[in-house]
Amino acid sequence: MSTVQSEPTSSVASRATDLVARARAAQQPWAAKTPEQRAAMLRQAQQAILARAAELAELIGAETKKPLAESYSSEVLGVADLFAYWCKYGPGLLRPRKGKVPSLEMPGKTAWVERLPRGVVVCISPWNYPISLPMRTIVPALLAGNAVVLKPSEITPGTGRWLVDAMHTVLGDVIGVADGDGEMGAALVEAGPDQVVFTGSTRTGRKVAVACAERGIPCDLELGGKDCAIVLDDAAVERTAAGIAWGIVTNAGQNCSGIERVAVHAAVAGKFVPALVRELQRAAADVPELVTPAQRHLVESHVRDALDRGAKLLTGELTPPEQPLPPLLLTDVDRDAPAWKDESFGPVAVLIVANDDAALVALANDSRYGLGASVWGGDLKRAEQVARQVRSGMVWVNNHSFTGAVPDLPWVGLGDSGTGVTNSPEALEHLTRPHLLVIDRASALEAWWYPYGPAMVELMKTVVDRQRSGGLGATLRTLKALKTRMAEIARARQN
Ligand code: NAD
Secondary structure (H helix, E strand, O other), X not given: OOOOOOOOHHHHHHHHHHHHHHHHHHHHHHHHOOHHHHHHHHHHHHHHXXXXXXXXXXXXXXXXXXXXXXXXXXXXXXXXXXXXXXXXXXXXHOOOEEEOOOOOOOOOEEEEEEEEEOOEEEEEOOOOOOOHHHHHHHHHHHHOOOEEEEEOOOOOHHHHHHHHHHHHHHHHHHXXXXXXXXXXXXXXXXXXXXXXXXXXXXXXXXXHHHHHHHHOOOEEEEOOOOEEEEEOOOOOHHHHHHHHHHHHHHHHHOOOOOEEEEEEXXXXXHHHHHHHHHHHHHHHHHOOOOOOXXXXXXXXXXXXXXXXXXXXXXXXXXXXXXXOOOOEEEEOOOOOOHHHHOOOOOOEEEEEEEOOHHHHHHHHOOOOOOOEEEEEOOOHHHHHHHHHHOOOOEEEEOOOOHHHHOOOOXXXXXXXXXXXXXXXXXXXXXXXXXXEEEEEOOOOOOOOOOOOOHHHHHHHHHHHHHHHHOHHHHHHHHHHHHHHHHHHHHHHHHO
């Protein structure tokens, strides 16, 4: 029997160092181009990917076990939209901002706040959306003038390499790929990039955050979730059941913002629960296998533990390993059980009924995670009010999670879901650093320079007074105090 030899640690570290160094060398000439020039090249990279879209969709399916429909809908289409958005709006978003400098006290100055690239961004990715997730970072990071080294998951190495190879033909070394597992991820952080964007489990994210903090590297974390869907008593039963079933089951539930908890108003439970059971049974035909036996083991352990503690299955059953796991809906789950508290990451949800909106919100907020949540109801004002009380980075009314595919909207969490932001102009603020450039055209000395004297104190007092009371009189007093102060400086400098 042959055994796979693992790579010596020193060689992993030297590969990581080389990758970061190569990206660093390519980054400076790339940053010297205008955003428009970079956008034009990124459009060519988009074409290089989309020309082989069918090949990419097949590869994603082979590595992740996603149905072909989802390889297209959540991966390939997402990539097309990302390039289109950033190439169109990115250059405008990167335009320098003219800062407001008080002209009376600080005359003759022009200030520009520019957004400059951070340098080399290391993007560490999970396997569940192996293209669309890293691309939410890669495309805006490149557009902003960074170089990027992608560390795909060891479960989807082929997809990551395919993506980077396709882009590399157009862009060269500003995009690189690091094959390997967690050891390579850690080595890339050790290699000293200028920014790390990590998407993955909360456990690994914490380690990455510590490693980054020790090296003073800014770090964005997009971590796990335990989303809750709240069903109000005026929800449209059929649409809500169909939407929530999709939220539980899509990608076999291996979705950071998959619905894993459903909190239902007692007044609608009689109609809603059977409808949700029907929808989950209908969805069973489209549920792929979980990505690895380890993932399946985790999901099954949550379900078994809940059943051992007295929970009931409203639909589905634990199947033999050679059959995919069907959608499973649990009820009467102990709120200390992992099925309620921890991320299951499978086609499993826990249903719980409550008597009023406040109790439904309390159930949704009973989690250390805070990625997404949804509120389903007919009265949109009331649903919005409920939505604002849920503690999460994102909340959708009458839908769930789909905005990951909308490049203009932030993907963001809190608590154990991390505080990183991907997608949207807000993400660009993480992928760039603000840089201040001030041009002073004034010829006079400054009123706050040496030597100090009584007129300076008077001037400061008038400025304070002007801030307090405002109005023309205060401005005129400031002007007069400024004149006196300048005369004081001139006199002192003659001595
Ligand atoms: P994981 O944490 O096991 O691995 C993620 C990545 O980190 C992989 O590339 C892995 O090789 C790398 N890694 C492992 N150890 C490392 C270390 N010490 N230093 C640096 N890198 C290291 O996660 P996973 O199983 O691949 O993905 C599933 C998890 O990702 C779930 O918890 C899911 O909720 C989360 N996720 C979150 C989001 C989000 O946007 N919030 C999106 C997708 C997935």
